Amino acid sequence: MRIIHFAIIVFLFSLATGCLKNQDTQPCTPRTVESELPAMTKYATDSSITTTSDASGILYQVIDQGTGATPTLQSTVRVNYTGRLLNGTKFDENFTGANNQFALSGVIKAWQLMLPKIKAGGKIKFITPSIQAYSCNPYVPSYVNNQPLYFYVELISVQ
Numbered sequence: 001m002r003i004i005h006f007a008i009i010v011f012l013f014s015l016a017t018g019c020l021k022n023q024d025t026q027p028c029t030p031r032t033v034e035s036e037l038p039a040m041t042k043y044a045t046d047s048s049i050t051t052t053s054d055a056s057g058i059l060y061q062v063i064d065q066g067t068g069a070t071p072t073l074q075s076t077v078r079v080n081y082t083g084r085l086l087n088g089t090k091f092d093e094n095f096t097g098a099n100n101q102f103a104l105s106g107v108i109k110a111w112q113l114m115l116p117k118i119k120a121g122g123k124i125k126f127i128t129p130s131i132q133a134y135s136c137n138p139y140v141p142s143y144v145n146n147q148p149l150y151f152y153v154e155l156i157s158v159q
Helices: 004-022 034-044 111-117
Strands: 057-064 076-085 090-094 099-101 122-127 148-157
Touching: 034 057, 034 122, 057 111, 111 122, 111 148
Parallel strands: none
Antiparallel strands: 057 122, 076 090, 076 099, 076 148, 122 148
């Protein structure tokens, strides 16, 4: 019986250390807006998004300006949204009403910069360079880490 327990422990240890060895050990180097702009522009063109460029490097299109309150960093906002990688893969979405209310100061910089461009009731599409999203953040999934991202956001309410 001890041999079986020992074998299981050795197996689990080798599995765990093998996974660690397979992880990317290269340091993450933040990408520049300039290096990501061609891919961002291509995504906008391919997706028929007519964009304006923000000084931060974010490409955006206001779909509906809205008529309610304009959010600030001190606001709590309620939104519906979709997030995609530039290859079209959806990595996040919330149109259910659950967990879609949060402090604007607690989200990525791109959201802090883009949501004040619309009012409650408004809708916006934006493509953000990685530096305004997750950049080299070891606490986010690797598939969004250091990647330009697309978001569609409906600003439901502002408090």
